Amino acid sequence: MGTQNAPLRLTDYRDLAAGHVTRPVWDFVDGGSGDERTLAANTAAYDHRRLRPRILTDVDKIDTRTALFGTPLATPIGLAPVAYHRLLHPEGEVATVRGAGAAAALTVVGIFASRTLEDIARAAGGPLWLQLYWLRRRAVLEQLIDRAEAAGYEAFVVTLDAKRIGQRLRDMRNGFTLPEGVAAVNVDPAVMAEAHQAHEADSAIAAHAETSFDRALTWDDLAWLRARTSKPILLKGVLTAEDARLAAEHGVDGIVVSNHGGRQLDNAVPTIDALEECVQAVAGTMPVLIDGGIRRGTDVFTALALGASAVLIGRPFLWGLAAGGAEGVTDVLRLATSELEHTMTLMGTPTLADIDRTAVRP
Ligand SMILES: Cc1cc2nc3c(=O)[nH]c(=O)nc-3n(C[C@H](O)[C@H](O)[C@H](O)COP(=O)(O)O)c2cc1C
């Protein structure tokens, strides 16, 4: 690619990616729920944040390294769990983790990955966590946990904001179904068969969730999961101080402040606006991650300043994957990390530990 067209920011990859996928796949990735207010608000909420740069600090060397649960990471920017990467690239999650590994970044692999957990682990050059939806069939979850642990996955992220799938009008209009050759290959075929029987609903994705997700789940059920693994457990989809506090009380190891990239409850609070109350509620007892609408190094910096331990990006790495496979994923992570370095230099904060609440205007 000539330098004139080389992507200079994450959203340049969005333009590139659009030409690589069909319209229904683009809508599935790009879209949100309802009127897409939360989708838009996630990014807009960063527009309103203003930074307070400091002068005369030594920023000759910038260090973006961090660690989560003892695992070193070159960057505090990781990849959010996303289903079905083969929608975007024939190699799917294998290409994704190869790309993330080249940037020494964390990947949270989705339970509905389109490559096997073992193939993904073999290709990975960086740490892997596994995201779980709480399926009605706990035996399926148990098997997944065992397989993930055996393959070297280091933590589990339970997504709890999807008791049913958000009302995604684009997918409903497109009658979205998975193309031939793309499937959730790690989930027991019985679960998928149940979903197909129930395929009366608006999209195949929504139909699947109707039958397979456990909606009766409560805080008490977490003990079941805790008893099944000694690996760190994080809850994804926390947006309030109340739930962050309950998470701490129920012995989980971390939370992800997330509204599912504006794909679940429309009008849910933008994540950057929810971050501080969650951080205060857990009072330093566990890492707090955040995702949703992060498109710039300044957004990453803002989230870290408001108390996030790390951030996850979703759509931006999918754009990189669609446009350039593993290399596209690496480049997206490098672009974002180099924008963070740039921001840290201009803000006068040479290490992540130097970034604090005073860096963002209240
Ligand atoms: C196409 C797509 C599929 C997703 N699949 C999952 C999933 O399987 N599990 C999950 O917890 N979150 C899923 N998410 C949500 C992401 O983990 C993340 O919360 C969101 O993408 C962050 O917002 P961003 O895309 O603005 O960065 C998905 C998001 C997208 C765009």
Ligand SMILES: CCCCCCC(=O)C(=O)O
């Ligand atoms: C029952 C399949 C659900 C896949 C959902 C993927 C997802 O979370 C998304 O946002 O899309």
